[in-house]
Amino acid sequence: MNDLRNKAFIRIGIMVAIMLLSIFLAFYIKNIFLKIPFIIIAVGVAALLIRLYISYKRKKLYFDGKVLTITPPKRKIGKYSIIIKNGKVSKKFYSFQKPEMKLGANYVVVYEEKSFNILEFQEAKFQMMNAKAVSKNPKFRM
Incomplete structure (x- = not known):
């Protein structure tokens, strides 16, 4: 889990560096066609x-x-x-990725508030199905 977090921070850092470099080059270059x-x-x-x-x-x-x-997406790219x-x-x-869920099985899904994008899912066990057990885990907030 920590390794995935480090990789994500490295990717975000690379994106910020690319953005700053492109802003610098947009101000530094004189030719308008190269600035665009x-x-x-x-x-x-x-x-x-x-x-x-x-x-x-x-x-x-x-x-x-x-x-x-x-339901798969209607086109090649989709949700x-x-x-x-x-x-x-x-x-x-x-x-965005094909979920590896079985139809008819019970799952606990962690999702974003407004977009309803699935962040992670786990097959539900009977201990997880009640609210008291879920509220003890800080990852599953209500």
């Missing part, structure tokens, strides 16, 4: 960093239940949609 690609790169990387920051600051919630459907039902409540979640 660096400005586009700086704006694109800044948008990615802002989106990453918003995703980091969003509240993480959990939901447990039985997997009803896993998988997963519908999970708990009692009478069913929620639709999204994942």
Whole structure:
């Protein structure tokens, strides 16, 4: 887990370095036609960093239940949609990668507050299904 965190920080650092370098080159180069690609790169990387920051600051919630459907994206690029039902409540979640879930199995899903993107999932055991056991684990906040 710590190794994955270090790799993520290295990638973010590289993105920040690319953005700063492209901003510097956009101001340093005199030719307007050479400035345009660096400005586009700086704006694109800044948008990615802002989106990453918003995703980091969003509240993480959990939901447990039985997997009803896993729908692949309509095109080659897209999100998988997963519908999970708990009692009478069913929620639709999204994942960029193909989830390795079995239909009909119980799972505990950690997801983002507004986008409903799945951050991680785990097959549910009976100890995890009640709220007291989940509230003890700080990763699964309500």
